[in-house]
Amino acid sequence: MDYLEIANSPYMWLAAASAVMVVFVQAFIFVKKSLVAGKEIGLSNSQMKSAMKSSMISSIGPSIVILFGLISLLVAIGAPMAWMRLSFIGSLPFELMAAGFGTEAMGVSLGSENMTATVFANAVWTMVLASLGWVVFTGLFTDKMENMQTFLSAGKKELIPVISISAMIGAFAYFSADRILNIDKGTIALIIGAVTMIILMWIADKKNKQWLKEWGLTFAMFAGALIAFLI
């Protein structure tokens, strides 16, 4: 039997769907509680609505990008696993790497003609086992990370937002650095994206345009991609 028949079988869909369900259950429980708690600590309905709307708009662009990644992955490992790994714990660069390591461990390159059902199974083993680290660590230690933050801010509460924004800037500087060093069209896209966003946010602040804050990321993203593509 061709391994892709196994990979795309209803049993695999069932297995994948059961894992993705947990994400939904968790989101449902957390949202229900957060809406109540949010009201109690003084968030207005319009604040919460505008947060959800803004997140919905911001999700669309990246999700379409992830969908393209999913299609590149499903050619090699079938639709159910690609769908599961990009909806549950995983992310594209990591899953591509894990699937690759899994097949290479049996001397076969991912998606090649030499793929057998057992090689496919080894790729799934690698992807699953390697993704568990995150869920184990966050499951065990998330409630203890407050100490870490307190330690970093040395007990000063006003410092926490400063630390958060610094962490965010540091993280995205890290994601950007490698692509900047590539000096290719991706670098152009990155720089155009950054400059467009800076200009849009500056306008949004000056003219106090809420809708521009919500759509800014999407505009900047497509502007960067389009200009890099056209150059």
Place this chain on the structure above:
Amino acid sequence: MSNAKKFDVPVKPVESKSYSYKDDYIPFIVKWGKITCFLGFILSFAPLFVLTFVYGLTPSASSILAGFTAMAGVAAVLWIIEPISYYPILGIPGTYMSFLSGNIANLRLPCATAAQKAANVEPGTEKGSIISTLGIAVSIIVNVLILTIGVFAGASILAGLPDGVQEMFNYILPALFGAIFGQFAISQPKIGVFAIIVAIVMAWLLRNGFLGFLPGHPSYAVIIISIFGTIMFGRFLYNKGLLAK
């Protein structure tokens, strides 16, 4: 322990707000966060169960170990560094949700921060944490919906798009990273300039093999120094009173 605490701490009206957040909301989230992470752990094995017991596919233990070890070499440090690094932005509920659903840098973080911006709340505060929870939940629904529709209906359409259009999609991720960086850098330009210089220097050192003296694959050094170096720099500026309001 928690009962004793309730008797010891008198509930003053002024403190009642944070009281309910700390003593009701967070314990609830932690309890269900742990339960759902455990469930996720168990159900991760569902596809392996199908492959083993329905199809009788059993790769040798040494092949599984070889694949896992290679991957762990790259990822083991990230399992720990990522949750700790993103925690100040995501908060407790956001951390549980983001690491169970994945796609953190490219989807959860942008959505959490977009939600916080739209609601005008600060990251790292109680309100910020609840708003990011709502934002991440919405991003989970949108993401799974788009992927599901895409897998069933869109695969053939997307494959039929002209090559040119597909090439453009390669540049969306870098543009997104640049845009998010720009969004934050403009609010604190000094930190932004510092961070990007440090990250580029570290990435350059890694590329040219200057970090080879470190054990394992030294990309973790780039992450640690970029993120924690920037945090230290932000703290320094704050303490000196040099931060933009």
